[in-house]
Amino acid sequence: MTTYILLANWTDQGLRNVRESPKRLDTAKAALKEMGGEFQAIYMTMGEYDLIAVYEAPDDAVAARFMLLLGGFGNVRTKTLKAFPERAYREIIGSLG
Template sequence: MTTYIVLINWTEQGAKNVRDSPKRLDAAKKLLGDMGGSFKSFYLTMGECDMVAIVEAPDDAVIARFALMLATGGNVKTRTLKAFPEFAYREIISSLG
């Protein structure tokens, strides 16, 4: 499984319906689960992003479909970062020669 960091901001519509946000989170967790992925952690954040999720998915295509499906709801905008674990970071750096 590949790890991704998803930076999430409410749209104007999402902010107006913020009380429904926990239900939408539950639906997003189920959606990703049905796609073969999972949420590892989720945070309400202060600052540039409203929320941050650490998720795992089988591949980039799955996470792309997941992000697009979230966007169709009109409540959030996302930015997704592919995350390399420490061992991969070390391998990448050591391969520089």
């Protein structure tokens, strides 16, 4: 599985309905699981982003489909980072010669 970092900010709609956010998170977790992925960690944060999550998905297409699904709900705007674990990082750097 590939690891992704999700950076999210609530939209105006998401903030107006922030009390529903835990329920929306449960819906997102179920949707990702149905796509073959899984959340590893979720944080509400202070600063540039309102929420940060680490999740795994089978591939980039699933991750893209999941982000489009979340965006379509209208409650968050997201940015996604593809993450390379330490092993892959070492392999990539080691392949430089």
